[in-house]
Amino acid sequence: MTDTVIEFRDVNKWFGNIHVLRDINLAVEMGEVVVVCGPSGSGKSTLIRCVNALEPIQGGELVVLGESLTKPGVNLPALRTRVGMVFQSFNLFPHMTVLENIMLAPVKVRGLSAAEASRVARALLERVRIPDKAENYPANLSGGQQQRVAIARALAMQPKIMLFDEPTSALDPEMINEVLDVMTDLARDGMTMMVVTHEMGFARRVAHRIVFMDAGQVVEEAPPDLFFAAAKSDRAREFLSKILTH
Amino acid sequence: MLDLAVIVNNFTFLVVQGLLGLGGFTGGTLRLAIPAIVLGFVLGIFIGIARLARAWWISVPATLYVEFFRGVPLVMVIFWIWFIIPQLLRLPIPEYGVALTAFVIFEAAYFGEIVRAGIQSVPRGQVEAATALGLTRAQSMRYVVLPQAIRNMVPSLVTQMIVLFKDTSLASIIGYVDLTKAAQIVNNREIRPFELYLFIAVVYFIFTYSMSRIAGRFERRLA
Numbered sequence: 043m044t045d046t047v048i049e050f051r052d053v054n055k056w057f058g059n060i061h062v063l064r065d066i067n068l069a070v071e072m073g074e075v076v077v078v079c080g081p082s083g084s085g086k087s088t089l090i091r092c093v094n095a096l097e098p099i100q101g102g103e104l105v106v107l108g109e110s111l112t113k114p115g116v117n118l119p120a121l122r123t124r125v126g127m128v129f130q131s132f133n134l135f136p137h138m139t140v141l142e143n144i145m146l147a148p149v150k151v152r153g154l155s156a157a158e159a160s161r162v163a164r165a166l167l168e169r170v171r172i173p174d175k176a177e178n179y180p181a182n183l184s185g186g187q188q189q190r191v192a193i194a195r196a197l198a199m200q201p202k203i204m205l206f207d208e209p210t211s212a213l214d215p216e217m218i219n220e221v222l223d224v225m226t227d228l229a230r231d232g233m234t235m236m237v238v239t240h241e242m243g244f245a246r247r248v249a250h251r252i253v254f255m256d257a258g259q260v261v262e263e264a265p266p267d268l269f270f271a272a273a274k275s276d277r278a279r280e281f282l283s284k285i286l287t288h
Numbered sequence: 289m290l291d292l293a294v295i296v297n298n299f300t301f302l303v304v305q306g307l308l309g310l311g312g313f314t315g316g317t318l319r320l321a322i323p324a325i326v327l328g329f330v331l332g333i334f335i336g337i338a339r340l341a342r343a344w345w346i347s348v349p350a351t352l353y354v355e356f357f358r359g360v361p362l363v364m365v366i367f368w369i370w371f372i373i374p375q376l377l378r379l380p381i382p383e384y385g386v387a388l389t390a391f392v393i394f395e396a397a398y399f400g401e402i403v404r405a406g407i408q409s410v411p412r413g414q415v416e417a418a419t420a421l422g423l424t425r426a427q428s429m430r431y432v433v434l435p436q437a438i439r440n441m442v443p444s445l446v447t448q449m450i451v452l453f454k455d456t457s458l459a460s461i462i463g464y465v466d467l468t469k470a471a472q473i474v475n476n477r478e479i480r481p482f483e484l485y486l487f488i489a490v491v492y493f494i495f496t497y498s499m500s501r502i503a504g505r506f507e508r509r510l511a
Contacts, residue, residue, distance in 0.1 A: 134417075
């Protein structure tokens with residue numbers, strides 16, 4: 043029996059009158075890498091933003107690491123320290139150096155000493171392969187480097203789950219692989235990951251499972267070899283034909 | 289020809305009384321401007337943050353405050369406090385108290401808008417990143433939003449401080465002897481308007497230009 047770390051139970055979400063998530067039922071196990079794909083506007087970013095409660099849900103239940111996010115009085119900041127997130131637009135803090143970006147939450151939230159946090163941060167910069175950029179400001183880094191710093195910043199809180207919201211969509215093509223390589227390493231190390239991406243090569247190589255969404259619903263779930271070879275739904279086949287032919 | 293003797297002979301009155309407010313009358317441009325800037329800004333920070341509060345009973349009064357005081361002339365606010373408040377409270381308020389209260393209340397509306405705009409100029413993704421790392425709302429405001437917001441606010445803040453500094457000359461309408469009023473008093477006796485008003489223009493300029501230079505250095509240091 044494996045441990046379920048994320049469980050959506052009949053989750054519904056609206057933005058005003060727009061029904062963006064419809065009756066989502068989905069479970070992610072410890073150590074699993076789940077790639078969420080689908081056309082734009084299908085609700086895939088919203089789906090993973092619900093996992094660390096950046097977006098509230100309006101119906102159903104969402105349980106993350108044993109905590110029900112809709113339970114009154116749930117400590118969301120504490121939960122978020124255990125769920126790392128990487129954004130499409132990096133969102134590094136421009137007024138801080140790379141090292142300060144990574145150290146902020148460990149020092150202010152977990153109460154690490156500056157020396158200890160700095161040691162952790164430098165080790166993480168090794169891991170994302172940019173140890174020499176510690177003293178730089180984000181503005182002086184390439185997009186690929188910035189995104190790797192963002193990954194290191196999230197990892198510094200030692201999360202149990204990592205969420206990636208289109209981490210390579212804002213990158214020039216030649217920088218995509220350096221970010222995907224870091225993510226692949228992370229997956230190989232056993233990190234539980236939910237990744238929204240259009241990088242189907244990454245999905246095929248790294249994901250344990252593909253979740254295909256359309257119009258706010260999970261249309262299909264399958265292991266990657268099955269999904270790419272023989273998607274069951276018309277909508278998934280149509281989506282794949284559009285993105286795999288160019 | 290410029291007759292600078294009028295400046296030299298009345299220098300003490302103009303500077304000690306008019307600028308510093310240390311003469312025999314209630315007055316002084318700096319004595320009014322400095323606390324008005326500091327207190328107005330502090331009140332403005334609260335108003336700016338209050339305008340962005342989620343709770344309507346905080347944000348709506350703050351918004352009404354800003355809209356109201358931006359919508360009326362400063363002179364009118366000075367007159368209200370000068371004529372109406374003493375009647376309501378049945379006790380006299382000295383010129384200095386009236387002038388300072390009027391400036392702080394009035395300018396806080398403008399400072400509040402600058403603070404609000406500064407906070408809103410920080411992209412939403414910054415708050416989301418801080419939130420996702422487990423920072424509380426107060427921590428993300430303190431460590432992520434405000435440092436960036438203040439940097440964005442500096443140019444508008446300095447402009448507003450300069451405006452306020454010059455507007456203190458309006459306090460002369462209730463008999464507050466600031467630099468402008470001091471020059472007026474001397475002029476009534478000496479009839480040397482050109483020299484006197486040129487002199488105080490130079491004094492105002494020295495202060496406002498210094499403020500903008502200091503701000504420029506501060507901005508570069510933050511960048």
